[in-house]
Amino acid sequence: MRAKFLCCLCCLLVFPFGLGAKPLPDSHQPLAAVSALLVDINSNEELYAEQADMPLPIASISKLMTALVVLDAQQPLRERIAVNVSDIPGMANVVSRLRIGSTLQRKEAIALALMASENRAAATLAHHYPGGFPAFIKAMNAKAKALGMQQSHFVEPTGLSSANVSSARDLVKLLVASRSYPLLGKLSSAKNRSVTLRKPRYSLAFYNTNPLVNKPGWKIQLTKTGYTDAAGHCLVMLTEMAGRQVAFVVLDAFGKYTHIGDAGRLKRWLHTGKVSKVPPQALRYKQEKRALQQQAAAH
Template sequence: MQYISRLVLTLLMLVLSSSLFASPDPARLQLASVNAMIVDLKTDELLYQKNPDAVVPIASVSKLMTALVTLDAHLPMNERIPIEVRDSVHMQNVISRIRIGSELPREDVLHLALMASENRAATALAHAYPGGYFAFVRAMNEKAQALGMTSTRFVEPTGLSHFNVSTARDLVRLIRAAREYPAVRQMTTSSKMDARFQRPRYILAFYNTNRLVNRDNWNILLSKTGYIDEAGRCLVMLSRIGNRDVAMVFLDSFGKRSHIGDAGRVRRWLETGVGGEVPRSAARYEREKNRAGRSATLLADKSR
């Protein structure tokens, strides 16, 4: 009798442990983002995907590649560089609190580009690159190819252009590469920075565009948001959830907070197996996007 009791207890423990470490059912996860991919980077396990190979605009997520190209150049990070935008057609009439011509250490310029998604900062990094702005953009595309991001293309360093495109699958590769850069991890997850400019002297406070970095119940290792009309709300993030290092890519999400909501749904799904419901407006947006995509495909087929 005692042997049978021990056997039942052992079997029960095995069932419980397997349920704790098993991946939850992807069918139970609903997301507001049109394109998404979730991967456990510790095990390389694909946890969830939704239109992972659709080539779409990625907005300011582009700045992660801007950071990698800047850091790969091994330029002096304490060198003060001027804020310049002259060679970028996409920066014409773009509003910013940063004054053209003012100077800031390269490290701080990179910090602003990543944390606060400052477009003038990202453009200044390109202008201060060996060979200049256009050499920088070429280096972005070369880096993408080197990382195996075969569906990715950049035409400028900020993400303001809808011709900066990628896929959810490619952006998981970018997260995997970016996590190897300590500066990127630190800058993308910091909450605030006081930038001290010279020529002229002034101080401005900047904040992280991802509100989740300020929440104690999140352990975020890397983060970047993005938005333009053509891209919708975008978020790429690496977060430790339980014993997993989870790479999350959310592209083309409708509504100001829906990409943040998707991150919460993924965490709840990983922790409990339940993903929650998306707002009706987001679901309607996705249906309209899918319908528009099918119509465009039909038109393309007829034109061949």
């Protein structure tokens, strides 16, 4: 018995991070994103952080809060709701394959808002919320406050407005809270989805905006992408890296796939300790953004 105890004690001393998890590399992995945070959600250990407390526009990452608020309201998921964007100025001109007035199930609207980042789907969910659009926005901000997201604010459900802001640290809190809503993970991480709408009847195929859901070696439990000119490319995920269950956030990356590249860079860094290069143009963009932020703070 004593020998068994000593053996277990030695294992704990040799492997302080637990089986399957590795200690952090000594080197530092640069990223393309202006802001980033990677957290082990089992131990709450910060594995990587860069300007994680900076409030920034978050584009369609907003839709994760939108979906969470809809589920909180416990509205019937199979209820058919009509596509309506009248509450958000300018939405009528946003490109979408969903026809105004067509109906789809609320669950399908949630799925399209998450995995395909469908703006009309997100706007429709807010329109059909109890109390309408104003009550929905109030609920988004109340939920953020309840989750301790002190640097977050929402003015609409899609993320098209640059006034929808949050920080990487706040978004980790949102990701952790989303684990209590298994449907969000299932819908957001699907590779594709076919949806049939009515009035008139037509079917559409949609695909996930995060290409990592199709990549071997990635175990993604939940994901949301985002992009606007103001927000840059953004990505949040619940996934696995180097044997750890992690919450991953990158905000404001330059280039169509640099946010995806940042995910790969951090995963390789944690697993091997090797530092990967970042495209020079992405680093220049990041430096320029930081200079602008410093100027704004000075004034």
